[in-house]
Amino acid sequence: MTNSPTLIVMIGLPARGKTYMSKKLTRYLNWIGVPTKVFNLGVYRREAVKSYKSYDFFRHDNEEAMKIRKHCALVALQDVKIYLNEEGGQIAVFDATNTTRERRDLILNFVKENAYKVFFVESVCDDPDVIAANILEVKVSSPDYPEAHRERVMDDFLKRIECYKVTYQPLDPEGYDKDLSFIQVMNVGRRFLVNRVQDYIQSKIVYYLMNIHVHSHSIYLCRHGESDHNMQGRIGGDSELSPRGKQFAAALRGFIEEHGLSDLKVWTSQLRRTIQTAEALGVPYEQWKILNEIDAGVCEEMTYEMIQSTFPEEFALRDQDKYHYRYPGGESYQDLVQRLEPVIMELERQGNVLVVCHQAVMRCLLAYFLDKSADDLPYLKCPLHTVLKLTPVAYGCKVELFYLNVEAVNTHRDRPLVSQPLMTFLPSLASVCSQSVPNCLVLCFSVVAHMKCFPRVFYSHTFDCSPRKLCTFVLS
Structure with a gap:
């Protein structure tokens, strides 16, 4: 579905629903048949720093922490490269804040070096009720806060957000970022701004993001x-x-x-x-x-x-x-x-x-x-x-x-054994082979052309063309 790999880059302050959108978008793309994987920078950061102490780690003047965070981003991008170049992936979702132009320029250079397409998704939210609800629903159970009280989590996380606000540079559709492909999602879908959609898959991404709504329903x-x-x-x-x-x-x-x-x-x-x-x-x-x-x-x-x-x-x-x-x-x-x-x-x-x-x-x-x-x-x-x-x-x-306590027949068929499909051919194969060796050869090759295993062994085999031997070979 994609003519070249695509990197989707999330942008936004913490507690803006980036991971929620990343996971939903990845699930949707995989469902429609586009191999997609999320690379969450928080996972890499927790691998590099085993224990989280406080919001101080996210201060822009914490030089040691800034080096660690940049290193984590580079490691994550290398994993993106492996996934897209070697593992058959078509789309990677880089789930991180990416709130500075410096970080986004680093990503753009990475994309250019690897001939990927890039699409940015920025989540902008200034509704305090939405932010608070997101913190309580998701961040309280975050690995960063094991067994922490709600009040402490809320206080620390709000201070973490303030650390990011100091250096946050939103996308600028009229100036610096006018040539980028992106969608800005404002206040969990109340308003959207879409800029320079480049291809079919990007239009699918936009269409999906404009249809998901964060509301309670079953x-x-x-x-x-x-x-x-x-x-x-x-x-x-x-x-x-x-x-x-x-x-x-x-x-x-x-x-x-x-x-x-x-x-x-x-x-x-x-x-x-x-x-x-x-x-x-x-x-x-x-x-x-x-x-x-x-x-x-x-x-x-x-x-x-x-x-x-x-x-x-x-x-x-x-x-x-x-x-x-x-x-x-x-x-x-x-x-x-x-x-x-x-x-x-x-x-x-x-x-x-x-x-x-x-x-x-x-x-x-x-x-x-x-x-x-x-x-x-x-x-x-x-x-x-x-x-x-x-x-x-x-x-x-x-x-x-x-x-609902009303009996019914069972219409479920279990996944067959690996060897089962081939056995199904035997009646017709035996019937054809008893009539004509050439016809049997045609049927045998038809069988193996559709099988996922051993085609090379089949084609390189020296045949005894008696019908019985051909049947025996297909069985083996």
Whole structure:
């Protein structure tokens, strides 16, 4: 997605939400498939100085501390270089105050030497209530203040902020910094100033930062009630609720009433099983087409046994790489993530929301909030007749699970064993090989071209072209 590595540089006084934005932005970029990592300068500083004593460390006239802080910044930038040049990273987020032009010029020289792109994110906040709330929510539990009293933490941290204010040089969009690419976020998103966005990924960053809002809310995720297709083991389709699915819908209404969620917004897909679930709630709901279940293409309304029998190669390929595999004529989980991006943006902006959705859709949404990798995403457990309550907190997400006591079938498929995908090819391979050795060779090469292991061994092998030997080789 990026044609050259990008360094995102945070700017701002302490307690302005820089780490909060860094972590959320990194989670979002990884979710949409852009390898991203945060480099928090506080971590490097705590490695260099094992015990924090007081705000005196951050005084601009503390020469020894200033040397340590600059050294930590240089070490962090070297780690950024390793990540972007050697470890496959595309974006690094340098999470530090970076409040002086001298420090930012050092970073700009580093970027120029390594041919990276750079984008600055400055958080400006002069609302004392927001600052105090941030200190109490995040800094009290900081490693800098083990077992400290709230009053002492607040006093020391406010003095630390004053140390930074002495040398703080905000970005100057009309003068010194007019040629830089950046966004200024004022008072946690009340106002924005965007300057010289250079490429697609920078526009994505701006779009995301303009949509996240720091407010207290919860997101409720659940699947529709059990459907007729669920009971038959079929995927996709547009079937109706089973009797137990209707019981769940009634139980879900009781759950909403019991928890006093009168202001709850309810979203569904445009498929009957989610709509029937929402209709039982007795509240208004919105239908979103982009919340429809993953499109299984030619495999729609088939059971997994039918797919394995009818399309053995497709069945095996999906087990190999479930996230990237695309059903013929359908979608992959990767496609689904791209489709659901507008939903994430809306969830970040809204108050309390209940999303009545589908297994694959719920997995994608959960992976965003829980920071799960693409490899883990397709195997997240999202059982029927269970509600997940997600409450964003300082640097993560609190998860609560509510089972509504209505039985349902288990639609979860565990991650297959490594050797399992190849075994799926054997019936078709044996059948083809019994008819024609050339056809068998074509199928064997087709198999191995899609496998992630041993391709060189396969291609360099000297074959005994009897069908039995070819089957034996593919097995080995």
